[in-house]
Amino acid sequence: MKFTTTINGVIRDIDCEPGMNLYELLRSLGIKGVKQGCDTEGTCGACTVLIDGEPALSCLTPAPRVAGHEVTTIEALGTPENPHLLQREFVDAGAIQCGFCSPGMILASKALLDRNNNPTHAEIAEALSNNLCRCTGYVKIFDAVKNAAAAMRKEAANGKN
Amino acid sequence: MIRAYHQPKGIDEALSLLKNGAQAVAGATGLYSNRKKLDGELVDITGLGLDGIEVTKGEIRLGACVTLTKLLEADLPGNEGAFLKLVARHITAHTMRNAITLGGNIAHTVFWADMPVALLALDAKLVIARAGEAEKTVAIADALQGAAPWKGGLIVKIIVPIVQGRTFGYERLSKTKNDYAFVTAAASMKLTDGKAKDVRVVLGAIQPKPFRASDIEAALEGKAVDADALAGAAKSALDLPIAPNFRASADYRRDVTSALVRRAVAQAAGQE
Numbered sequence: 001m002k003f004t005t006t007i008n009g010v011i012r013d014i015d016c017e018p019g020m021n022l023y024e025l026l027r028s029l030g031i032k033g034v035k036q037g038c039d040t041e042g043t044c045g046a047c048t049v050l051i052d053g054e055p056a057l058s059c060l061t062p063a064p065r066v067a068g069h070e071v072t073t074i075e076a077l078g079t080p081e082n083p084h085l086l087q088r089e090f091v092d093a094g095a096i097q098c099g100f101c102s103p104g105m106i107l108a109s110k111a112l113l114d115r116n117n118n119p120t121h122a123e124i125a126e127a128l129s130n131n132l133c134r135c136t137g138y139v140k141i142f143d144a145v146k147n148a149a150a151a152m153r154k155e156a157a158n159g160k161n
Numbered sequence: 162m163i164r165a166y167h168q169p170k171g172i173d174e175a176l177s178l179l180k181n182g183a184q185a186v187a188g189a190t191g192l193y194s195n196r197k198k199l200d201g202e203l204v205d206i207t208g209l210g211l212d213g214i215e216v217t218k219g220e221i222r223l224g225a226c227v228t229l230t231k232l233l234e235a236d237l238p239g240n241e242g243a244f245l246k247l248v249a250r251h252i253t254a255h256t257m258r259n260a261i262t263l264g265g266n267i268a269h270t271v272f273w274a275d276m277p278v279a280l281l282a283l284d285a286k287l288v289i290a291r292a293g294e295a296e297k298t299v300a301i302a303d304a305l306q307g308a309a310p311w312k313g314g315l316i317v318k319i320i321v322p323i324v325q326g327r328t329f330g331y332e333r334l335s336k337t338k339n340d341y342a343f344v345t346a347a348a349s350m351k352l353t354d355g356k357a358k359d360v361r362v363v364l365g366a367i368q369p370k371p372f373r374a375s376d377i378e379a380a381l382e383g384k385a386v387d388a389d390a391l392a393g394a395a396k397s398a399l400d401l402p403i404a405p406n407f408r409a410s411a412d413y414r415r416d417v418t419s420a421l422v423r424r425a426v427a428q429a430a431g432q433e
Contacts, residue, residue, distance in 0.1 A: 001165070001166060017163075018163050018164065018165050018166035018203070019162065019163025019164075019166070019196055019199070019203075021193055021196075039194075040193065040194050040195070041194055042190050042194065042253065042254075042256075042257045043339075045254075045256060048256060054259055055255070055256045055259060056256065056259060056260065057190075057256050057257065057260070059193070060188075060189055060190050060193045060194065060257075060260065061189065061193075061260070062166060062186065062189050062193065062203070062205065064166045064168060064205070065168075065189075065205060065207070067168070108255070108256065126255055127255055128255070129254040129255045129339065130253075130254035130255045130256035130257055131256075
């Protein structure tokens with residue numbers, strides 16, 4: 001079936017099988033930032049994307065559902081030369097080991113900070129509750145998110161002065 | 162194999178497709194976790210405006226496509242609102258809750274489904290639409306018996322009555338906060354002059370569908386919830402039917418069920 005969607009700011013005309021999920025669609029387009037870490041059960045969060053700014057599990061999202069909507073993957077955030085604030089804070093905090101959970105963690109964190117730049121520990125835990133990490137033990141991930149939030153608040157305060 | 166994916170803009174078009182055998186899909190978290198089981202056409206029902214929440218003096222009216230996230234962020238009144246949110250908070254995790262809908266959690270019948278347990282304790286009603294017919298309102302207890310009344314049609318609304326003075330208890334045993342429950346027990350009652358009225362005791366995850374423990378309810382009805390009453394409820398709960406389950410033995414779950422029933426009833430009676 002055919003439909004049009006916007007992926008990372010680029011309008012795309014899609015022609016795919018009706019039963020495809022968004023994860024399969026994205027990977028078929030060469031967008032590899034979405035990972036599979038569980039048996040399509042919704043437990044790992046490694047396939048997390050943003051749809052209209054809100055986190056979604058791409059492996060459990062019917063591909064046609066994004067028709068007319070905006071999909072954001074990790075590829076839209078920064079570049080190696082010019083990383084996004086969250087990517088910088090994740091690296092600086094030591095919050096990335098194997099990196100498999102990182103795209104999903106960062107996107108889920110972005111969605112949180114975009115609506116709340118002063119989250120409590122509990123609010124961060126809730127926002128990241130659907131993203132599993134097998135390497136880090138989460139502490140440095142939380143540090144990275146708190147540091148990014150602080151940087152965002154500082155930037156917002158400077159903007160007002 | 163999924164042969165077509167329809168995205169109707171109007172409910173009549175959706176109902177017509179459903180009448181002709183298409184499968185409704187909302188959050189897709191259940192259906193897309195095993196697409197091999199799907200054969201035929203899908204109807205996406207998320208574009209039909211069924212995601213509204215309306216609060217009237219005596220009811221909370223929830224659209225079937227209200228997601229758990231939307232429920233948790235809504236301003237819901239009374240002990241009923243707090244109870245709905247308590248149950249929703251225990252269902253899996255953040256990103257899944259962005260997709261899981263109330264209607265889906267009812268219609269996608271898996272033995273660990275949590276919202277139907279809450280809805281039984283709430284005496285909720287379902288509004289079901291079907292092509293060429295007037296909408297029907299069905300009590301949740303009736304809807305969960307026998308054949309699903311929404312087959313070939315669509316759950317469009319869930320109605321939760323707001324009852325002054327009704328209190329709730331909820332207990333759920335799972336390995337982690339996000340995991341499927343081994344056993345769930347919910348209780349509700351209205352304490353009048355120290356006596357429990359309109360008692361509901363609901364069990365989830367021990368049978369293919371959640372059910373009310375009518376014997377336990379009858380024993381508690383009209384009486385004070387004292388130590389004897391609670392001991393009696395715990396003892397009766399040992400006789401509740403427990404379906405075989407690959408996740409834990411019946412013996413283990415029987416002991417757990419007894420403890421959770423006691424705690425849920427005590428909570429509803431304001432004792433825990």
